Amino acid sequence: MTRRPRRVRLAISAVLAWTALLGGTSGAVAAAAGDGLRYGATTVLVPGVDYRTFTYRGAHGTARGHLLTVDLRTPGVTVDLLHPGVVAGRGKVSGLANAAGAVGGINADFFNMSESQHPGVPATGAPVGPAIAAGRALKSAVPLGQRFGPRLPPGTSTEDVLAVGTDGVARLDRLRLAGSVGLEEGTVALDGLNQYALPVGGVGAYTSDWGGASRLRAACGDDLKRGAPCSDDTYEVTVSQGEVVDVAERPGEGEIPPDAVVLVGREAGAEALRTLVPGDTVDVRQRLVASAYGGGYRFAVGGCPILRGGFPLAGLENRVAATRTAAGYGAGGQVMYLLALDGRAESGAGLTVLELASLMSGIGSQAAVNLDGGGSSTLVTRAPGAPAVKVRNHPAGGTERLVANGIGVFAGG
Structure with missing residues (x-):
């Protein structure tokens, strides 16, 4: 046999x-x-x-x-x-x-198409996951509870992407945001980049890549439920060329100049930003970090x-x-x-x-x-x-x- x-x-x-x-x-x-x-x-x-x-x-x-x-x-x-x-x-x-x-x-990618659960808050049209175009990081991922789309299989997340590296090879990978906001009193973690939703207690950065859409949606929902109420504990800081030029209690809208960044905080993040006044120096840094490939991506989509x-x-x-x-x-x-x-x-x-x-x-x-x-x-x-x-x-x-x-x-x- x-x-x-x-x-x-x-x-x-x-x-x-x-x-x-x-x-x-x-x-x-x-x-x-x-x-x-x-x-x-x-x-x-x-x-x-x-x-x-x-x-x-x-x-x-x-x-x-x-x-x-x-x-x-x-x-x-x-x-x-x-x-x-x-x-x-x-x-x-x-x-x-x-x-x-x-x-x-x-x-x-799936995207923020409507806001029926938050009357008066306009939908942004922004996608769920990270995005890289022509090697430029445009945004990071929203919290898991804030995503749109079918249920994710176990072990996956909103940070998962299909990407092509600088070597011309396609991969599945995960892109997380690594960022910080350097204040005169210390450093605060950056929790979002051009996202329609921020984690509870977080601080997000919005650049000219965001566009002119309202940033109100950033403080709506929570980490577990997209339809949770919007937070009324918010603060916004506009930084131009490393210096605070404006502050506001409520997230705004309008085009952001290429040399500026708008910081939006909710809850603990808002409290940290309230220490800032016009004229203060702020150093905002952000990048997307891959889990599997270290050569850099020229394209990625959630x-x-x-x-x-x-x-x-x-x-x-x-x-x-x-x-x-x-x-x-x-x-x-x-x-x-x-x-x-x-x-x-x-x-x-x-x-x-x-x-x-x-x-x-x-x-x-x-x-x-x-x-x-x-x-x-x-x-x-x-x-x-x-x-x-x-x-x-x-x-x-x-x-x-x-x-x-x-x-x-x-x-x-």
């Missing part, structure tokens, strides 16, 4: 253990990733960037979607953040892509991790089918996959988060994130020789939604 090699037995045992962990239904979903996936014809947008349609059979029916495959090894092919020029702003993916000269793109090492994460939602957007990478981070489904009214089916993870694995992703879906899901491409991009999927509701940011694909730069 031929003895089965021990390495093969261990591999089979690992697969069976993973299937048991997910449960019978989830295991069947994962197993269907290959035989439930069908591709349409491939269009080469530019060398290294392909577009194609697909269908995928899920538990709620057959979903139809659109896929960009981006080979980061191709000279001149890159990805970067699509955004409307400020953190607290929104735009259509097609408009953002055209303005940036992208050959393709998708919508990205997202909900759903796939690592080719396997769906434990605890993914597997009941509600919806229109989804996802991004991931394979080939050791050298190939990226950007995906958006058709709106359910057009396709007749959506996918659960677990099905989305299984689909990304079937496409070839080793790691992936779930991005903002529903009416936000949008994928655009620019055909060879065309002057502008075209929306390829059918957004839910029939028209493009204004979104906080996206992932753009570029060639020749």
Whole structure:
């Protein structure tokens, strides 16, 4: 009798253990990733960037979607953040892509879309997670309890990002804010950078990258509940060229000059800022620190991790089918996959988060994130020789939604 090699037995045992962990239904979903996936014809947008349609059979029916495959090894092919020029702003993916000269793109992070729980406080349009564009850190992550989007799987956080390093390799990583406010009496920790929500007792910095939107939302909700009341214990300090030039009891609005920074404090943070008066010297420092990669990122966007090492994460939602957007990478981070489904009214089916993870694995992703879906899901491409991009999927509701940011694909730069 031929003895089965021990390495093969261990591999089979690992697969069976993973299937048991997910449960019978989830295991069947994962197993269907290959035989439930069908591709349409491939269009080469530019060398290294392909577009194609697909269908995928899920538990709620057959979903139809659109896929960009981006080979980061191709000279001149890159990805970067699509955004409307400020953190607290929104735009259509097609408009953002055209303005940036992208050959393709998708919508990205969940964002502060509405404020029904805080009457009189305007929504900012700002995204949940960290963001880096062209190597420039734009913002850090809001507290976990303040995020928008589906439930995060265990072990993940609002600081998780899909990113591309200065080495041109895509990764899943975590970006935390490391910052301080140096006062004449001592140093105060900086708890936020251009965020629509600050932690209770914290101090946040707002720069010209924030835009002119109101900063009132920064003191609403708490670390555990987004809809908690707004704090009435706030203080705002405007610093220009290292010197305090203005103070206010209530967060304001309006454009921030490039040489200035606005500090907003709530509760203990407000108390610390109240020691400042015009003319005081203040030293504000901030940077985003990566957990896994020390070489620096030229692009990063927040997202909900759903796939690592080719396997769906434990605890993914597997009941509600919806229109989804996802991004991931394979080939050791050298190939990226950007995906958006058709709106359910057009396709007749959506996918659960677990099905989305299984689909990304079937496409070839080793790691992936779930991005903002529903009416936000949008994928655009620019055909060879065309002057502008075209929306390829059918957004839910029939028209493009204004979104906080996206992932753009570029060639020749």
